[in-house]
Amino acid sequence: MIRFGLTRGVTAVAMMLLLSAVLFFSTEALPGDAAGAVAGADATDSERAEIRERLGLDDPAVTRYVTWLGDALTGDLGRSSAAGRPVAEVLASRFGNSVVLVGLAVAAIAVLATVFGLAAGLRAGRLGDRLLSSVTVTLIALPEFLVATGLVVVLAHQAGLFPAVSTFPPGDSSWQHPDMLVLPVTALVLGGLGVATRLVRAAVVGVAGSPAIEQARLNGESGVRLAWSYVLPAAAAPGIQGLAVMAAGLLGGSLVVETLFNYPGVGSELARAVTYRDVAMVQGLGLALAGSALLILFVGDLLAGLLNVRSRPGAWRRAEGGVS
Amino acid sequence: MNLVEVADLSLSSAERTVLSDCSLTLRPGERVGLVGRSGSGKTALAHALLGYTRPGLARVGGTVRIAGHDPFAPGGARRVRGRLAAYVPQDCASALPAEHRVGRVLDRAARRSGVARAHLAAFRRNALEQLGLPPELAHAFPHQISGGQAQRVALASALAAGAELIVLDEPTSGLDPGTTEDLIDLLRTSVGDAAMLVVSHDLDVVDRLTHRRVAMTHGRLADAGDRGATAGLDARLRPSEEMRDAPAAEGKACVLRVEGVRGGPGGRPVLREVDLTLDAGECVAVMGASGAGKTTLARALAGMLEPSGGRLWLNGAPQPWSVVRRPAADRLSVALVDQDSRAALNPRETVGKALERARRAAARGGLTPPPAADLLSAVSLPASAADRRPDELSGGERQRASLARAVAAGPRVLLCDEVTASLDGVTERDVLDMLAALRGERGLAVLLITHSRSVAATADRCLVLADGILGPPATLRLRPDAGTEQAAYGT
Numbered sequence: 174m175i176r177f178g179l180t181r182g183v184t185a186v187a188m189m190l191l192l193s194a195v196l197f198f199s200t201e202a203l204p205g206d207a208a209g210a211v212a213g214a215d216a217t218d219s220e221r222a223e224i225r226e227r228l229g230l231d232d233p234a235v236t237r238y239v240t241w242l243g244d245a246l247t248g249d250l251g252r253s254s255a256a257g258r259p260v261a262e263v264l265a266s267r268f269g270n271s272v273v274l275v276g277l278a279v280a281a282i283a284v285l286a287t288v289f290g291l292a293a294g295l296r297a298g299r300l301g302d303r304l305l306s307s308v309t310v311t312l313i314a315l316p317e318f319l320v321a322t323g324l325v326v327v328l329a330h331q332a333g334l335f336p337a338v339s340t341f342p343p344g345d346s347s348w349q350h351p352d353m354l355v356l357p358v359t360a361l362v363l364g365g366l367g368v369a370t371r372l373v374r375a376a377v378v379g380v381a382g383s384p385a386i387e388q389a390r391l392n393g394e395s396g397v398r399l400a401w402s403y404v405l406p407a408a409a410a411p412g413i414q415g416l417a418v419m420a421a422g423l424l425g426g427s428l429v430v431e432t433l434f435n436y437p438g439v440g441s442e443l444a445r446a447v448t449y450r451d452v453a454m455v456q457g458l459g460l461a462l463a464g465s466a467l468l469i470l471f472v473g474d475l476l477a478g479l480l481n482v483r484s485r486p487g488a489w490r491r492a493e494g495g496v497s
Numbered sequence: 498m499n500l501v502e503v504a505d506l507s508l509s510s511a512e513r514t515v516l517s518d519c520s521l522t523l524r525p526g527e528r529v530g531l532v533g534r535s536g537s538g539k540t541a542l543a544h545a546l547l548g549y550t551r552p553g554l555a556r557v558g559g560t561v562r563i564a565g566h567d568p569f570a571p572g573g574a575r576r577v578r579g580r581l582a583a584y585v586p587q588d589c590a591s592a593l594p595a596e597h598r599v600g601r602v603l604d605r606a607a608r609r610s611g612v613a614r615a616h617l618a619a620f621r622r623n624a625l626e627q628l629g630l631p632p633e634l635a636h637a638f639p640h641q642i643s644g645g646q647a648q649r650v651a652l653a654s655a656l657a658a659g660a661e662l663i664v665l666d667e668p669t670s671g672l673d674p675g676t677t678e679d680l681i682d683l684l685r686t687s688v689g690d691a692a693m694l695v696v697s698h699d700l701d702v703v704d705r706l707t708h709r710r711v712a713m714t715h716g717r718l719a720d721a722g723d724r725g726a727t728a729g730l731d732a733r734l735r736p737s738e739e740m741r742d743a744p745a746a747e748g749k750a751c752v753l754r755v756e757g758v759r760g761g762p763g764g765r766p767v768l769r770e771v772d773l774t775l776d777a778g779e780c781v782a783v784m785g786a787s788g789a790g791k792t793t794l795a796r797a798l799a800g801m802l803e804p805s806g807g808r809l810w811l812n813g814a815p816q817p818w819s820v821v822r823r824p825a826a827d828r829l830s831v832a833l834v835d836q837d838s839r840a841a842l843n844p845r846e847t848v849g850k851a852l853e854r855a856r857r858a859a860a861r862g863g864l865t866p867p868p869a870a871d872l873l874s875a876v877s878l879p880a881s882a883a884d885r886r887p888d889e890l891s892g893g894e895r896q897r898a899s900l901a902r903a904v905a906a907g908p909r910v911l912l913c914d915e916v917t918a919s920l921d922g923v924t925e926r927d928v929l930d931m932l933a934a935l936r937g938e939r940g941l942a943v944l945l946i947t948h949s950r951s952v953a954a955t956a957d958r959c960l961v962l963a964d965g966i967l968g969p970p971a972t973l974r975l976r977p978d979a980g981t982e983q984a985a986y987g988t
Contacts, residue, residue: 382552382844382888388592391547392658393578393609406596482596482638 174484178475185471192463193245197238200455241456250457255449260457263442268461271438273347275427277354278361279420282369285362286416290373291400294408297378305370312367317426321360321433328356339436347436357434364426365419372415376408383407410477417473421466498565500525500662500692501546506559508541508550508716510889513881515541515554519718521711525661528693530703533713534921535893539696540587542713543664546694547582548574553889563662579609582662583655587670587892587919588839590647593639599650600635603657610659624653627687629679643788645676649683656687663688666696667892670919673787673948681705698893698921750777752812752909752942753831758797759965760805767793768804769965775910777940780932782947782956784970789962791946792836795912798944799833812909829862832908836915838895842887848873848898849883855905864907872901875934877927892919897928904935910942911935917952929955 216224225231232240244251250260293305329337339353347354380386381404389403428440435441439458446454478484501523508516516538523529533539544550545561548568556569563581566573583606586592593602603621612620622632628649639647648668655663668684669677684693684706697703703710712719753775761767767790775781785791796802798809800820809816811830816823820831835841842851852869859866866872870880876897887895900916911932917925929952935941945956953959960967 384586384588384592384839385594387549387551388584388586389594391544391549391578391584391586392606392654393575393580395574402597403594407594483640 174478177478177484181471181474185467189464189467192467193242193460194238196456196459196463197241198234200452200459201234203450245457245460250460251453253446253451253454255446255451255454260454263454264439264457264461267437267439267442270347270436271424271427271431271440274354274357274361274431274436274438275420275423277358278365278423278427279416281358281362282365282419282423283416285366286369286373287405287412289366289370290412291377291404293370294374294377295381295400295404297374297381302374306374309367309370312363313371315363317360317364317429318433320363321356321430324356324360324363325433328359337434339434341437353436357430357436360430360433361423361426364430365423368422369416369419372419373408373412376411376415377404379411380404380407406480410480413477413480414473417470417476420473421469424462424466424469499523499562500527500564501694502560502562503542503546504560506542506545506561507557508538508545508554509557510553510555514716516545516716518559519713519716520559521718523662523692523694526690526692528695528707530707530710531694531696531713532698532700532703532710535698535919535924536891537713538716539713540666540891541716542718543584543666543694543696546662546664547578547584549578551888579606579658579660581660582664583658583660585648585651585655585663585665585668587667588837589651590639590642590644591837591839593647593650595639597639598635599637599639599642602650602654603635606654606657610657612657620657624657627656628653628683645672645680645787648672648680652683652687656689656691660691662692662694664694664696667698667919668695669697669699669702670892674950676787677702698919750812750940751775751810752777752940753798754810755798756808758794758804758807760797760803760807761790761793762802766805767965768797771807771962771965771967773960773967775942775944777909777942778936779958780936780943780945780956782945782953782959783962783967784947784950784953784959785962790965791962792914794962794967795833795914795944795946798910798912799831800828801833826862829858829864829906830909831912832903832906832910833912834896834900834903834914834916836918838892838899839887841899842895842902844887847884847886848878848890848901851898851902852883852905855902859905859907862907866905866907869905872905875904875931876901877924893921893924896920897924900928904931907939908941910944912944912946914946915948916945917947917949925952 241251248261250264252258253260253263256263289305289309293302296302325337328334335355336353337356339350339357341347341350341353385407386399386403389399394403424440427438428444430436431438431440432444439462443455443458443462445451446458499522501521503519503521506516506519507514519542521529521542531539531542541550541554545556546563546568548561548570550556561568563573563577566576566581568574568577568582593599597605600621603624604617607617607620607624608614621635625632625634630646630649630653634642634646634650639650642650665684668680672680681702693707695703695706700710751774753773755771755773758768758771758773759766771794773781773794783791783794793802797804797807797818800818800823803818807818809818811823811827814827816827820828842848846854849869852872856866856869867875869883873880873882878894878897878901882890882894882898887898890898896916896919900913903911913932917928920928932941932943932945933955936943943956945952947953959970961970
């Protein structure tokens with residue numbers, strides 16, 4: 174298990190390096206650069222050249238990648254060419270808000286997907302399962318911006334229950350404005366719930382046909398106890414891995430939702446940076462998002478490994494006296 | 498009042514009748530054996546006593562009453578399952594919940610019979626001790642205990658539940674002779690005054706455990722008060738006493754050779770120093786106690802488990818252990834028929850498709866595999882089995898489907914891990930006859946891993962795996978009481 178954790182950790186670091194390279198060189202390859210954005214449309218070629226030199230844009234791309242990566246490791250993600258502030262500072266002020274938003278959504282999805290997935294998986298093929306499956310397919314098919322817009326129209330404009338825009342004074346934490354979190358979190362939950370429910374359902378269906386569950390039924394276990402004590406522990410490992418994939422995907426989904434609600438998170442900042450051709454900002458925020466996604470997947474794998482009694486490290490097993 | 502009353506029970510799946518008009522009664526404390534060939538509907542009837550039918554099966558008629566309760570009604574099921582009646586399944590190791598420690602399984606059974614939480618610990622200790630299991634076993638997970646221990650745990654939980662009826666499904670299949678004897682003694686002494694229904698294809702076991710027996714053929718029950726009425730079945734189910742001589746193989750080319758095999762799963766040194774040669778057309782039996790490493794050896798030869806040491810030659814050429822690193826042409830030359838046929842077959846794929854895929858693989862390797870219908874009839878499966886998925890077959894039928902698939906890929910060496918353990922006498926003979934024919938016609942080499950001395954006697958040579966070393970049977974250390982098994986088979 175420890176070896177498994179180490180292998181997965183090393184893979185994640187290698188993956189991170191690869192992603193950082195892809196991120197850096199793909200933003201480099203985009204037309205237009207910071208010099209054009211900083212100098213403005215009226216600047217002469219010589220002004221642009223001067224700015225390019227000042228920003229070090231004339232060095233070979235590989236040299237700049239290595240410098241950028243080295244700086245990033247020490248916490249320096251460069252300076253935003255549009256706002257003039259260090260990228261790390263912007264990231265620090267926005268990251269917490271995004272973590273709150275995505276964290277709340279993932280927690281809600283985990284609970285709902287487990288309940289719905291168990292309910293559908295234990296009734297596989299019957300009416301309840303087919304109804305739930307139709308609902309999840311519909312949720313998957315609806316684009317996130319449509320769901321979010323629908324929520325705004327119905328709950329904010331018509332019912333007036335929640336604010337349509339989730340902007341709050343800079344420096345405030347999102348915790349201080351729970352009413353502003355409701356719509357963005359709901360939009361994210363509706364976006365991720367369909368996939369998560371289907372992943373949990375698939376894991377449950379696989380377990381429900383096993384000899385152990387048949388025997389549990391023959392022993393008179395049924396209903397909630399069968400689901401909670403027998404099916405869920407066996408389905409938990411694949412379920413957790415499914416949830417991790419879904420959570421990593423929500424980071425991307427949060428970009429759309431944050432932009433729509435003008436929520437001060439990493440996603441909306443990233444969208445703005447792309448608009449302004451703020452290369453340093455795009456690279457810095459992109460790196461943070463990629464790192465978070467990899468971390469979530471890594472933690473999901475570790476949790477799944479710990480949940481599997483066959484691969485738990487010795488300390489977790491308490492007693493091995495039974496082996497003979 | 499009768500404890501069990503089954504009247505005109507009929508079960509059917511979408512396309513066939515599984516049970517028709519079965520009637521059965523058991524008085525309190527009575528012990529009845531339910532015998533019949535594999536696939537005849539024994540397990541379906543045993544399940545029905547607890548009001549359970551496998552997915553796809555439905556009760557189309559008749560009634561079941563356990564002490565007056567209807568287990569097919571929700572209220573009755575709560576009274577019967579795990580309380581009035583306990584079911585001990587065929588494969589106990591995989592039927593225990595993998596995430597529950599043994600202690601939790603026993604506690605849950607005790608709670609069902611109404612033991613107070615405060616008394617659980619003492620109750621659990623008692624339950625383990627009664628079945629001769631160490632108290633530390635309560636902390637073990639199912640994957641950490643042996644198959645024999647798992648069965649005792651399942652039995653202990655049936656006893657802990659205080660059941661008045663214990664249904665045992667094939668209690669001795671897959672056990673070695675010594676363990677079988679222990680189990681029979683245990684069942685005779687520790688079950689107390691609970692009634693027992695013993696489902697088995699082993700008439701000997703049934704006779705020693707029960708007062709009377711009923712026989713199942715094609716979903717119909719022949720209720721026989723005395724043993725004379727089932728004498729005809731007796732003759733067909735008992736293995737014949739004459740053992741055929743294996744056909745002498747032509748041209749003794751060595752198809753498989755290993756030297757100095759060491760290691761085991763997870764690096765445990767199950768095997769210490771194993772040498773083995775198999776010639777074309779030869780049949781070698783490997784015996785040994787449970788846990789001696791027989792399955793480990795078979796998996797190593799098949800390339801599914803890399804031993805920590807030793808060398809392998811196939812058809813005279815040295816080969817790597819791992820099957821994925823063997824050249825494409827040699828990958829098909831060793832086929833393993835796994836003990837666990839449920840795990841070996843794809844649950845989503847019909848038997849016919851599985852055979853077809855194996856046949857295509859053989860065709861790609863330049864062989865001409867026999868038609869699927871011939872393969873099925875060679876293992877005594879009806880042609881209709883081709884359209885069924887593995888979970889629609891009984892344990893014995895599934896095992897034979899797995900064997901047919903292995904043969905379809907045209908191997909040079911066939912490794913059979915307990916393939917006949919869950920088969921009745923007639924089918925066992927059919928399968929051994931088929932192997933003998935393949936050895937004669939195609940020069941197939943067969944390694945038969947078995948607990949049964951009568952099966953081992955059909956081989957050209959018999960070797961015994963003990964203490965990690967494969968040797969001649971002179972070193973066989975059988976338990977003194979295992980002689981009864983020998984007598985039972987008339988060897």
